Amino acid sequence: xxxxxxxxxxxxxxxxxxxxxxxxxxxxxxxxxxxxxxxxxxxxxxxxxxxxxxxxxxxxxxxxxxxxxxxxxxxxxxxxxxxxxxxxxxxxxxxxxxxxxxxxxxxxxxxxxxxxxxxxxxxxxxxxxxxxxxxxxxxxxxxxxxxxxxxxxxxxxxxxxxxxxxxxxxxxxxxxxxxxxxxxxxxxxxxxxxxxxxxxxxxxxxxxxxxxxxxxxxxxxxxxxxxxxxxxxxxxxxxxxxxxxxxxxxxxxxxxxxxxxxxxxxxxxxxxxxxxxxxxxxxxxxxxxxxxxxxxxxxxxxxxxxxxxxxxxxxxxxxxxxxxxxxxxxxxxxxxxxxxxxxxxxxxxxxxxxxxxxxxxx
Numbered sequence: 001x002x003x004x005x006x007x008x009x010x011x012x013x014x015x016x017x018x019x020x021x022x023x024x025x026x027x028x029x030x031x032x033x034x035x036x037x038x039x040x041x042x043x044x045x046x047x048x049x050x051x052x053x054x055x056x057x058x059x060x061x062x063x064x065x066x067x068x069x070x071x072x073x074x075x076x077x078x079x080x081x082x083x084x085x086x087x088x089x090x091x092x093x094x095x096x097x098x099x100x101x102x103x104x105x106x107x108x109x110x111x112x113x114x115x116x117x118x119x120x121x122x123x124x125x126x127x128x129x130x131x132x133x134x135x136x137x138x139x140x141x142x143x144x145x146x147x148x149x150x151x152x153x154x155x156x157x158x159x160x161x162x163x164x165x166x167x168x169x170x171x172x173x174x175x176x177x178x179x180x181x182x183x184x185x186x187x188x189x190x191x192x193x194x195x196x197x198x199x200x201x202x203x204x205x206x207x208x209x210x211x212x213x214x215x216x217x218x219x220x221x222x223x224x225x226x227x228x229x230x231x232x233x234x235x236x237x238x239x240x241x242x243x244x245x246x247x248x249x250x251x252x253x254x255x256x257x258x259x260x261x262x263x264x265x266x267x268x269x270x271x272x273x274x275x276x277x278x279x280x281x282x283x284x285x286x287x288x289x290x291x292x293x294x295x296x297x298x299x300x301x302x303x304x305x306x307x308x309x310x311x312x313x314x315x316x317x318x319x320x321x322x323x324x325x326x327x328x329x330x331x332x333x334x335x336x337x338x339x340x341x342x343x344x345x346x347x348x349x350x351x352x353x354x355x356x357x358x359x360x361x362x
Contacts (some may be wrong), residue, residue, distance in 0.1 A: 037322050037354035038309065044300045045337045045344050048239075048293040049231055051272055053222020055242065055288045057213035058275075061182050064200035065209060067161075069093040069176070071195045076210065078188055082180045088210050089178045091197060095162050103159040110152040117148035184214040187286055218276040218284060220252050220292055223269040226261055232294050233257070238274045239293040242284065250284070251277045254294065297337055304342045309355050310335070319349065320356040328356050 073090040076082060121141055128138040188211040191197060200206030220240055224232070238252040256273040263269075274292065276284070310317050310333070317335050320328040333348030349355065 036357045038357055039354055040303050040305045040345060040349055040351055042301050043304050045302060045339050046295055047297045047337055047339055048295050049228040051222040051224040051292040053220055055218055055220055055284050055290050057286055058217045058219050060211055060213045062211050063088055063178055063209045064206035065091055065178055065197050066199055067091060067093050068199045071191050071193050074193055076186050078186050080186045083183050084180055086180045087177055088180055091176045093176060099162050103162045106155040107159050110155040114148040114152045117145040121145035178209045182212055184212045187211045187213050220274045220276055220290055222272055222292055224272055226268040229270045231296055237295045241291045242288050244288050299337050302344045304344050307343045322354040
């Protein structure tokens with residue numbers, strides 16, 4: 001009985017040992033590699049350079065006051081459409097005391113001069129009527145009298161402008177009313193009622209009352225790396241992708257390339273500008289960030305393959321095509337335009353050719 005158990009144990013151990021050897025042998029055998037295939041396809045190949053930037057109005061006009069004072073009324077808000085000469089805001093003039101005092105003194109001096117000229121004129125007019133003085137002498141007196149009246153009127157107008165911001169001769173044209181100088185959309189109104197503003201003059205640019213722009217005349221302004229700037233030129237087509245507007249691209253035309261680059265983070269960047277082509281239904285807000293794909297070359301609906309399927313031997317491209325049952329043969333191809341992912345195939349394969357996918361074992 002003991003002998004039977006001993007023999008059984010040896011048989012079991014031998015069986016386990018043989019199974020282990022067989023298992024290790026099976027594991028050591030290399031599994032046959034199965035390659036998948038892909039066929040060429042028809043698609044658009046676009047070779048492009050990429051620039052980042054934003055969309056802005058071509059021209060932004062800042063409205064500045066012609067007098068200093070306090071805002072009493074604001075007639076518009078951001079987003080309003082305005083026309084030329086439309087009222088934007090009203091200012092209450094706070095006159096400068098020195099200028100006001102000088103203007104008042106000028107009026108008083110002009111009034112005294114006019115009174116004196118009037119007395120002189122009346123006296124000489126009577127003499128002229130009696131033919132006592134010559135015509136030339138009378139004309140000189142008359143001219144002095146009229147000049148004195150004109151000087152008084154100018155002094156009063158100057159006082160009115162300093163005190164009230166409007167000339168009596170100006171009628172509706174008052175410096176206290178800030179008006180739109182161009183038609184367009186109000187982008188920003190940085191002032192509120194009660195804010196103090198400073199006039200625009202030679203020594204001061206003045207307080208900005210509002211910013212206007214034509215939102216149908218937009219440009220893309222961005223920067224492109226020096227390694228790419230040599231590939232582009234004015235007139236090239238651009239495809240704009242706006243981050244805030246999904247699933248839509250806008251067309252643009254390159255208008256400007258800066259002749260001088262600027263250094264940013266160790267790289268030289270060149271400013272570019274492009275006119276954005278908008279449909280009547282399109283509306284893009286000023287300042288949207290955008291990416292510009294500058295189309296260097298393009299071919300539509302051409303036979304293409306993925307570049308990962310193409311191999312090279314001494315610079316000559318080729319693919320391996322299926323001949324059936326995981327058998328492949330080499331086929332030289334002629335390539336055309338590439339976008340870095342897909343490449344145009346000019347010859348060597350057809351639309352139904354099955355091409356070996358490299359490094360994708362199944």
